[in-house]
Each structure stands twice: as C-alpha cells, then as structure tokens.
Amino acid sequence: MGEFELIGRYFAAAPCAGHGGEVALGIGDDCALLAPAAGEQLAVSTDTLVSGVHFPERADPFLLGQRSLAVAASDLAAMGARPLGFTLALTLPAFSADWLERYAAGLSRMAERCALRLIGGDTTRGPLSLTLTVFGSVPARQALVRSGARAGELFCVGGPLGDAAGALPLVLGQLQAPAELAEPLLARYWSPEPQLALGQALRGHASAALDISDGLLADAGHIAQASGVAIRIERSRVPVSDALRAVHGEAAALQAALAGGDDYILAFSLPGEALAPLQAAGWPILAIGQVLAGQGVQLIDDAGQDITPAVRGYQHFRETP
C-alpha cells in the first residue's frame, strides 16, 4: 500500500479531519486552505516527537496520539490563539493498521478537546517520529508574545507544576506508585491539557506569556531575556500537586516543578490590578513572583534568601538597582 493511500484511509476519514468555516479546504489537495477572519493573524507552531527521545519506543499509540497534539496545541495557548487546525507528518517504520487506528483515535480525542481539525500532512516510511504543525487565529497585535513583560508586574502560572516530570519514572517503569497517586501524574504526562481557553482569556491582560516546556526557571528565563527584565520567584508560592509530593517527597517535587518540562502550563506576566478580576472570573491563576528591572531569574525562600539552583538553560539573575 502506498503512502498516499495510507493517509487517505486512516486520517482523511478520522473524526478529527474536516473542513468548513475557517478551514476552506482540508486533506486531499496539494495544500490545505485556511481563511482567517478579517483582522486576524495566523499563529503557527511546529513540534517534533522522536521515538526513544521524546517518548518510549513502545508507547501506547492512543496515548501518543493525545500527547503529540497536546504538546503542539499548547503553543497556540501560549500565544492566546484560537485553535483552527493542524497538519501531521507521520514517519512510521512499517505499516500497522492497528497502530494507525489507535494513534488516530488518540489524536482525534485530543483534537476534539482542543477544537483542532486535521487539515493535511504527509506519511512516510522510516524511524518513528511525529511532526505536528498547529494553526490558530488571533486578532492582529493581540498575540501574547514573550517580550512584553515590564518591571512591577506579577509573574504567574496557570496551575500546578512538575507532575509530568514526576510521571516520567512511572512511564519508564523505573518507579511504582499506588494507582490513586500514579494516575493523576500519568494523566498529566500522556494527556496534558493545553490551556487554550486561559490563553485567550489572557489577551489584553498578560504582557508576556509562554507555555512551560523547558521547566519553570528556564522558561521564566526566556521571558526575562526576551523582555529585558528580571524575574524573582518565591519558592513557597510555586504550586505543587499533592500527588507529586506524595510520590516523590517535598524536595524532589519542588525540583520537578522548577526544572521539569512537559507540563504545558502557561507562565505569564500580569499587571497587579489584572489578577483579582481574572481569578474572580474563575481562571486558575497563581501569582508566584515579580517582574523586576534587571536580568535573569532568581528563586528566593521565605526569608528572601537567594536559593536559585543551577538549572540548564536559564540566565543568572542580576537585578539593576
């Protein structure tokens, strides 16, 4: 069976495939066609997951389908974009109807949750990897970029951190935990919830945003660097789930929250006066620090002492007087 037919059978007919509205043309021609509404810009992001690098080689294809799309969709959330569609470039070592069906089912489940439609792609033979490119719509000049944070603002996150990193030893079979503790962590790893609604709600409020994929400290560093500011985070405010604490203990849980990626929770800067109205509207926003003049990222304890650990990928803190 040729590659062309492969795509045709499993993906053009998948529940997540489709067109209509802003997807003017879907799978089956040389290109898909997107028709953004007047005044809207198109947000675009590409993510690759490689077998044995980004997920275990024998990963369940349904879970992989969910996770591969969630990881990509999270970048739309980070821009405040409304989801439109995605393309899937799937490289498979061999044709497997079972694998494809289960992968497509997981993908479709996440696509439905994210309101994303599969609009095109490519299927090739080779070592297993997945490249998803997602598309969203955002009003011109309202996208949440990384470079807008200003000294005096709050630094916030959209939920508890570290669960996905804490799940990794469970995923790899290196650690056992009671089901009631393991389940919530594994769910965050295999089925992260891209914070798409939160991202859109933050438009016009947050001055800078991203989704945490490299870890809190490293990603706070990305906002600090892009915005030309410093960010100070208070250890006691870093949100950690009960399950993570129970499985790994307090210290390792905090380490996972600070340095673990893969949670795909939003981190953003917010003028102080915007916090209470957003929280009152029900958004799960936690202020965990401040934006300051200077550069780099600092972690402080309750006494205000600098306890910043060495973490790959973030710039050392330096506050300007």
Add this chain to the structure above:
Amino acid sequence: MGEFELIGRYFAAAPCAGHGGEVALGIGDDCALLAPAAGEQLAVSTDTLVSGVHFPERADPFLLGQRSLAVAASDLAAMGARPLGFTLALTLPAFSADWLERYAAGLSRMAERCALRLIGGDTTRGPLSLTLTVFGSVPARQALVRSGARAGELFCVGGPLGDAAGALPLVLGQLQAPAELAEPLLARYWSPEPQLALGQALRGHASAALDISDGLLADAGHIAQASGVAIRIERSRVPVSDALRAVHGEAAALQAALAGGDDYILAFSLPGEALAPLQAAGWPILAIGQVLAGQGVQLIDDAGQDITPAVRGYQHFRETP
C-alpha cells in the same frame, strides 16, 4: 548544547530567516504570526524527507537543503499561491556544525529563489529526517484545486518530465554519464525549480492543477479522480529532455517521464482558448492530451491505439460514451 540553542544559532541567523510584511512574527516565540492580506487565504502544505528513503544517507547537506525546500514549495506552485514562509522540523542524529551550516546555506539559497522566509521550527535528536511546512497566500476562491477539470479541456504540463527519475541512478552511483549529460539531470534532482510563477499565472485560467510528484500517469489519475473526468495523454506529446534521452535511450526516457516522480513540474487542465495567450506570454506550457467524460487515464500512440502501461497508483481508463 541544547536543542533550543541549536535552532537559535544556525537558523534564526540564516539568510532565509526573517519577518516583516505578511510575516508579522518570525523565529523565537511560541508561534510565528502570519498576517495574510485582506481577502487572501493561506495555503499550507507539509512534506517529510527521510534519510535512506527519500535521499541517500550521505547526501550533500547543501543539496539536501535546496531539495528539501523545493519539494515543499512546489505544492504552493500547484495551488497558484504566492510564497510567504516555511517552518523546518529537523531531526539530526548528532550535532554537526559543518552539516548545519551547509544545510542552512542550501536551504537559504532555495528560500531566496522561492521568496520564502524561515519563520519557525523545531530541532530534535534522532534519525535524520526533515519536515518542512510551507505557507503561501492566494486570493479567496482562486486557488488551483485538483477537482475542477472539465471534459473538453486540454491537459497540459509545464516542462519536460522524467529528468529527476533519470538522475536517480547517477545520484546513487549506479550509473556514470558524461558531465554534460549528467549535470542537467542531477540539477533537476537536487535543485528542482518549483514553478511558483507559472502557478500564479495559471490562476483564473487552469481549471485544475497539481505538481507531478508521483509520476505523470499517476498524478493525471489524481486530477481525473478528483474532477470526475477521464484524461487521455498522447505519447508523442510527452516532453522528454535531450539529456534524458541520451543517457537512458528513448524507451527508458519515456518510462521515466510517465512514471517518475520528483520533477515537480506542474500538470493542469486548461480550456483550449487559454493556451495560446499563455504561451504567447512566454509560459512554458505544453498541451499533451485532453480531458474527456469518463474516468481514469489513457496513453495513446500516434495511431490512437491504447498503450497505457501498468503504473502503480492510477486508475484504469474508462471513457463514457
């Protein structure tokens, strides 16, 4: 060196990276932002090239850079879209500054020729493969889709066919040929010219179009099927280059032209009255057959006899009376 820095160093600084105009935001944030002009739709296509499957494992990275983008850009040509930008998802087994520099140089060369800017992507560790997603702009309802061919029209191509297929044994070192014959074939393989200008010129004239990637007969079959028509091709009109004929002989050259992909020449249907004005304007259009009522694809000789070979992927010809 982390993946993040990898991208940063070699691609954000590459000549093909950039923003401005319809690329509102380029590399460096969670998403790129495209701002199509009012009334324009966005054409999107994704192509993956896998080492050892789509190109030799030790392929020259400069040539691969050129080819990987040309293959993807050709889908924009096939839709009549004006090129805007592309994302690159690059999976590499190991960090190699030399490989990256040369790949980026080839990519940039082709990006300049195609007026495409690198707007984002992902770099990951794993078996060598490349997924490029290209973006173009096309006025609403003017894209060249596959489904518009009508009985009574001409079936046309944009240039000689089979050169890239004829180059493959040279690429693989299975065949030697004098440089003056080998060069033009190798150029068509490693540096195909996406017919972007021709595609845009065909808007408002061609009723259906695609770029030939599976071979003339198979791709004619795709138009026939999508449009619900039959296509009859005259063998004597199928254009074959002198170099291809000289290297492979008449019969093998024709076979390469009929069944070989990888030329990325446009094939399209055209009302008869549109042909002469387009040719007079200098477009390299060759009418090689007719669109008929019915289904499937037929190849005929000078006497009108059916000489259709068995080719994977095309539907058998059946003309309706």
